[in-house]
Amino acid sequence: MENGAPAWKFRGDEGLSAASAITVRGILQQLIANLDAGDGRVVVPLGHGDPSAFPCFRTTPVAEDAVVDAVRSAKFNCYGPTVGILPARRAIADYLSRDLPYKLSPDDVNLTLGCTQAIEAILTVLARPGANILLPRPGFPYYDARAKHSHLETRYFDLLPDKGWEVDLKGVEDLADESTVAMVIINPGNPCGSVYSYQHLKKVAETARKLGIMVITDEVYGHLAFRDTPFVPMGVFGSIAPVLTLGSISKRWIVPGWRLGWLVTNDPNGFLKDTGVLKSLKGFLDISSDPPTFIQGAVPHILEKTNDDFFSKIICILREAADICYGKIQEIPCIVCPNKPEGGMFVMVKLNLSMLDGIKDDLEFCLKLAKEESVIVLPGIAVGMENWLRITFAIEPSSLEDGLGRIKAFYERHAKK
Ligand SMILES: Cc1ncc(COP(=O)(O)O)c(C=O)c1O
Numbered sequence: 001m002e003n004g005a006p007a008w009k010f011r012g013d014e015g016l017s018a019a020s021a022i023t024v025r026g027i028l029q030q031l032i033a034n035l036d037a038g039d040g041r042v043v044v045p046l047g048h049g050d051p052s053a054f055p056c057f058r059t060t061p062v063a064e065d066a067v068v069d070a071v072r073s074a075k076f077n078c079y080g081p082t083v084g085i086l087p088a089r090r091a092i093a094d095y096l097s098r099d100l101p102y103k104l105s106p107d108d109v110n111l112t113l114g115c116t117q118a119i120e121a122i123l124t125v126l127a128r129p130g131a132n133i134l135l136p137r138p139g140f141p142y143y144d145a146r147a148k149h150s151h152l153e154t155r156y157f158d159l160l161p162d163k164g165w166e167v168d169l170k171g172v173e174d175l176a177d178e179s180t181v182a183m184v185i186i187n188p189g190n191p192c193g194s195v196y197s198y199q200h201l202k203k204v205a206e207t208a209r210k211l212g213i214m215v216i217t218d219e220v221y222g223h224l225a226f227r228d229t230p231f232v233p234m235g236v237f238g239s240i241a242p243v244l245t246l247g248s249i250s251k252r253w254i255v256p257g258w259r260l261g262w263l264v265t266n267d268p269n270g271f272l273k274d275t276g277v278l279k280s281l282k283g284f285l286d287i288s289s290d291p292p293t294f295i296q297g298a299v300p301h302i303l304e305k306t307n308d309d310f311f312s313k314i315i316c317i318l319r320e321a322a323d324i325c326y327g328k329i330q331e332i333p334c335i336v337c338p339n340k341p342e343g344g345m346f347v348m349v350k351l352n353l354s355m356l357d358g359i360k361d362d363l364e365f366c367l368k369l370a371k372e373e374s375v376i377v378l379p380g381i382a383v384g385m386e387n388w389l390r391i392t393f394a395i396e397p398s399s400l401e402d403g404l405g406r407i408k409a410f411y412e413r414h415a416k417k
Contacts, residue, residue, distance in 0.1 A: 024141055031376050048378075084296055087300050125284055132153035134183040137384040140191070194344075205237035206241075248261030249261075337350075369407065
């Protein structure tokens with residue numbers, strides 16, 4: 001004991017700070033810390049998928065009114081059941097069933113704190129000793145962080161840039177073994193802006209069936225498909241292999257701060273029940289926190305009453321922004337975009353470092369870009385692809401043009417002579 005202070009026996013878990021360093025938020029914080037406070041220009045945020053601050057992406061008044069009404073009704077000041085209140089689960093079951101060949105029941109639906117908690121729930125449930133899970137590369141790093149924290153082994157299959165970022169299904173088969181429990185797909189894609197066809201999703205389900213694993217489908221960008229390939233939910237193939245659908249209102253309604261998500265079982269054959277997955281899931285939810293009850297109370301109104309005009313407007317803005325983004329990228333010689341985005345909010349571009357002086361990798365590119373141009377772009381390393389960049393086009397089109405113009409100026413300043 002020194003200076004009268006006892007020898008404290010408590011310590012923080014270092015594993016947790018290591019886990020947060022590999023999340024998108026962790027890396028964005030590093031970039032933000034590198035901004036030059038003396039640069040008078042506004043920061044252009046091309047790094048994250050939250051356009052809610054831009055007026056053109058404001059959510060529908062239908063959703064705002066639903067929340068106000070739910071609060072004013074005083075019916076939702078209580079604790080809710082751990083799986084979520086019945087009217088909200090019923091509304092989500094009906095909403096998702098519109099695109100399925102069978103009807104979901106409210107019992108198939110569990111409410112979560114955004115799609116984030118749905119990921120946490122299923123990875124925790126699957127993390128039996130020795131188990132492994134197959135994740136896409138590039139992917140969404142929260143899966144890695146969560147799996148690692150639960151000691152669930154992660155293995156990576158490639159998404160193929162020259163095939164519209166489809167899953168390398170042969171690679172999936174090669175990776176799987178007796179201890180593989182699930183594979184994850186993200187559709188529409190983050191970070192690639194891909195939208196998978198019906199045929200490709202069917203092949204994913206058939207591969208999963210062959211391997212005896214479930215498909216976890218992250219559809220947080222569900223319906224944000226703005227070109228020829230329509231969004232098809234993976235649940236359509238739930239009778240081929242059990243499918244767990246993760247989603248939320250965060251992206252389609254542009255309200256990520258409302259923290260309302262879901263974890264839904266698409267399993268008409270009941271395999272998830274027979275294998276005890278459902279029971280563990282309920283166990284997880286029983287020891288977790290749930291979304292605020294008044295947001296749950298607003299869900300039926302939000303899902304049933306939002307009109308198509310709002311959805312079409314958002315799709316139009318995203319399509320226009322994706323076009324601007326793709327066009328401007330062609331003017332920047334050191335980055336190449338293999339696929340014009342078809343959905344979601346992001347595009348992946350390959351960085352040609354041989355054209356640049358004094359920049360050794362994607363992280364250095366992004367750190368210098370933040371400092372010199374006040375533009376935030378996510379380095380590919382954060383999503384599992386070194387020397388690529390992930391750029392969001394889900395911002396106000398004029399800011400997008402400004403940001404990409406600054407990347408061009410940055411290139412011109414650092415181009416090899
Ligand atoms: C692929 C993916 N999954 C899940 C999430 C988290 O969604 P939510 O904000 O609903 O928690 C995000 C957020 O950006 C995401 O991109």
